[in-house]
Amino acid sequence: MSEKNNDELLNDHNHDGVDRRGFLKCMAWAGTGALCVMDGGVLKSFSLSEMSRPRPRAAGELSFVQISDSHMGFSKAANPDVVGTLKAAVDKINGLAAPPEFMLHTGDISHLSKPDEFDTVDQILKSATPKDVFFVPGEHDVLNDDGQQYLERYGKGTKGAGWYSFDKKGVHLIGLVNVLNLKAGGLGTLGPEQLAWMKADVERLKHSTPIVVFAHIPLWSVYPEWGWGTEDSAQALSYLKKFGSVTVLNGHIHQTMQKVEGNVTFHTAASTAFPQPQPGKADSPGPLKVPAEQLRSVLGITDVNYVRGQHALAVVDSSLA
């Protein structure tokens, strides 16, 4: 991934003033405050200063928030207080101008799959204004028991290892599990059973239905060298080609990143616990230690808005600072 040293637009395919450099800006740390709006498949980005202007809000709007990678139980130098930062994330959610209807947690709820770690997260999330939380597991949530405990706690009404779908105000949301049965040398895996279910799940939907897919490990190849991708994600995405608006929300990499490919916008959320290095910028993807006073600027939440009739899903990252 190279970064240009000037602001010249080199590839303005969509004539929207956003080129590769624009995408890279969107891919920057949560703390830098990029706002990326998808409107009819065209990505537009604005700075946070523009965002602070009151935005017109249409009736029937769906607003929800994504949090990820709370890693409850982690206590190393990169963040000795993951309870404090998760509480800060909840405060941030409760302070949002448009109250979100529900929350998504894209996995790594716990650090070591311990019951008290899950209990602590559940307790903290109870103080959030939105009462419904939809989870998918991270690899840290299914340790030692292939996800049995996770399923008992969060998997009621789900299929297989915990995948499911639901509808909210005309938006179809699909939660996928890609952290089980991982093969040596491989990446995240959805598996044939889940893929067959997903194919059937979306077949009945109209092409105009906005789709949101959420899973822990990115469903696009962020950096396979560090396992940041999913083996069979291309198969899953092939089922979504007919839809005009597809938004894919992931966690796992503890930093915000965005990419647009055809009708699909991919977005990863920041962690509420600790940051990880940018791809290839360290010896390993281990926790990144930043000065304590900077920590909350690299942790965050993601606010997602859908405006009915506009086919627009706005994905906004806010840091905890």
Next chain:
Amino acid sequence: MRKSVAVALVLVAVGLGIVGLGAGAREGTASARQKPDTAAVKIDNFSFAPGILTVPVGTTVTWTNRDDIPHTVVSTEGVFKSKVLDTEETFSFTFGKAGTYQYFCSIHPKMTGKVVVQ
């Protein structure tokens, strides 16, 4: 009851002795058998070091996780499987048979390693 346990223990001890003698005779290193062999693999920076470890039959290999992130040690063929190892936790396995044992971290499957037992 107590007697049968004692008999079983003797039988196990005799069995081990035979296996030990057999291995020693085959390799001609009976004296080296007197002290059990041990070897160590460190988990650092999302990798196993050494990535390929060659040891004699009977060696107990101990993996130590030195990362801030948990890892596992899982045989690709299902020969051994650790519980999740948090920082500084260890897992040991004694290799009683010659062969090549591939393994990986089931949480971060890009992490792979190999133990060659001769």
